[in-house]
Amino acid sequence: MRRQQQKLKTRRAIIDAAFNLLDEQRSLSSISLREVARAAGIAPTSFYRHFKDIDELGLTLVDEAGLALRQLMRQARSRIDAGGGVITTSVNTFMEFVVANSNEFRLLLREHSGTSPAFRAAVLREIQHFIEELSDYTANHTGLSPYLAGLQAEAMVKLVFSAGAEAIDASPAQRDLQAQRLIQQLRIIAKGASFYAGKT
Amino acid sequence: MRRQQQKLKTRRAIIDAAFNLLDEQRSLSSISLREVARAAGIAPTSFYRHFKDIDELGLTLVDEAGLALRQLMRQARSRIDAGGGVITTSVNTFMEFVVANSNEFRLLLREHSGTSPAFRAAVLREIQHFIEELSDYTANHTGLSPYLAGLQAEAMVKLVFSAGAEAIDASPAQRDLQAQRLIQQLRIIAKGASFYAGKT
DNA sequence: TAAATTAGCGCACACTTGTTCGCTAGCGCA
């Protein structure tokens, strides 16, 4: 059994090494197999024992990052149930994630508009998941029509991701300001949507 | 004088060649100097007669794309003055640009979240310009406070760019649907903002 | 007309890249 554990361990080493390479200046398409192997402390050829491609590694990274974000949202929802505004709690949780897992978020951000169709699709799946969850939540809690809830959720998620993109390079003070602005913008959307719901 | 004209001509050839390379699968950081030179019909070393770096070429491309977009918005404003809804006209004009100049828009989109700080800053400047213009416009035409107008403009521009990112890979039918959704979302924001203006 | 400038080129160099091919050392099962 110790054999498989060792294999999992170096697989983890590869993944972690790749995440660490994805800093401010690097993207998935710009890191090389050899570079990852070097950082993971293995020979370039050993990489193939764990991943068929560097693309396969990339998809794994996107999945891991998306999973981390999804887990975060569950955590945020539980906090909401414990009290506190929906919007404020969600935004603060999101911002915490962006700061604490900047490389993961950067990965999602870059590959969302990146050059690889497969990566783009993978990120889009994650975002769509996000929108659906938020849409269901607001439909249940506000009585908005499913269509309007979806419209609102889509707009909100897009704004949140957009704000996250700015926050990632900002100072803590700037980040607070951006969070405040974002919260106000989300409230505007919520008000606007409820207005349209009342009209129809 | 014919000497300088020739130089400008090959400079243009380089720029155009680079734009043509920036298709669905390529980004600024993934195109090589030699590749651009090959596409422009010159020797790799001749590239240096026109640009110091490939980064200098990149900044030139960002500037050109931003300029094209700005010119487009002027055109949109003139159409609005001639009649037609502000939101509808702007969205339609924007979508036309995305389709007609997909490589230019893709460039802005990718480098907005790309790996080069210089490119990111350049794109951000263009977007900020956008937001300011829209903010001024709405402040003048709706009587919203400058702060609220800015908040609204920022949210709108972010949504528009986000929608453009999706539209670029979509079929014409999908694009129409996305445009419709975007228009509704922008109206929601407008309504929400006016509500907040009335309250304060 | 003679001299100076310069856009463009070919050659060369030192690197980095992905991937194939045998090989070895050691774990896991019988």
Next chain:
DNA sequence: TGCGCTAGCGAACAAGTGTGCGCTAATTTA
């Protein structure tokens, strides 16, 4: 204990990269 399996390695390859150097040919200037 002995045998099979396999994670990991080193060498090698063909291809691509950025960039420095010196040259040519033609335009511009004096």
